Amino acid sequence: MTSRISRRTVTAAALAAGLFALTACSAGSPSGSATTDAGYQSQDGSxxxxxxxxxxxPVSVSGTDYAGAAQDTGDWLGDVVVLNTWYAAxxxxxxxxxDLVDIANDYADQGLHVLGINGVDDAGAAESFQRTFxxxxxxxxxxxxxxxxxLQGVVPIQATPTTVVLDRQGKVFARIVGMAEGSTLRALVEEALAEDPA
Structure with a gap:
């Protein structure tokens, strides 16, 4: 009798876990529909x-940086791009x-560009952060x-920080919601850089 109850409990738990995993993968899609081979971890930094x-x-992001120069991801087609939303506080x-600084430095010669997107700070706060790090x-x-x-029409930005990796065609390769853990971002960048440029 006891073993029958235990099996039912385990089966019910397994079914619930499977349904949760399917729901989580659907929620992670940029278009709101389920994707195949989508990696998802339900925690901060997922x-x-x-x-x-x-x-x-493809995604095209442009604007003026804190030094007054125009930046446009369209100029980097053919390379991998990392976009990172942030603010100083x-x-x-x-x-x-x-980790972002290390990755930007380590892969610059392999065709990686990193672009920060700051929707909060004035130049003083942003430039202080950039000098500090x-x-x-x-x-x-x-x-x-x-x-x-x-970005919103293609890959929703649900939190700050959010990090988006664009492939060589400017399409969304990956998104990290919350803090980007260094080894995770590094693995995604290496995978994107390893893809056939054609």
């Missing part, structure tokens, strides 16, 4: 990646900064929310 046929885009943004890549002043709006 990520979703898409196989070539399921990728949305954001604790997880500060925690992930060193020795950030080698530009960040655009997105207080008008134009860059985030360009």
């Amino acid at each position: 990520f979703t990646s898409w196989v070539v046929g399921d990728r949305q885009g 954001c604790p997880p943004c500060r925690e992930e900064a060193a 020795d950030v080698p890549y530009p960040s655009i002043d997105d207080r008008d929310k134009a860059a985030v709006a360009a």
Whole structure:
């Protein structure tokens, strides 16, 4: 009698877990529909990646950086792009900064571009953050929310920080919601860089 109850309990738990996993994968899709081969971890820093046929885009993000220079991801087609939303007083943004800097430096010669998107800070706060963490890549002043709006129709930005990896065609390869853990982002970047440019 006891073993029968235990088996039923285990079976019910397994079915519930399976249904939760299917729901989570559907919620991770940029278009709101289920994707195949999507990776998902239900915790802060969760990520979703898409196989070539399921990728949305291309995405084009442009704006003016804090040094006054124009930045446009369209200029980087053929390379891999990492977009990262952040602001100076954001604790997880500060925690992930060193990993983003390392990744930007380590893969720059292999065709990686990193672009920050800051929708909160004025130039003083943003530039102080960039000096503190020795950030080698530009960040655009997105207080008008134009860059985030360009992303929203393709890959929703649900939190700050959010990190989006674009493939060489400018399509959404992966998204990390919350703090980007260094080894996770590094693995996604390496996978995107390894893809056939054609």
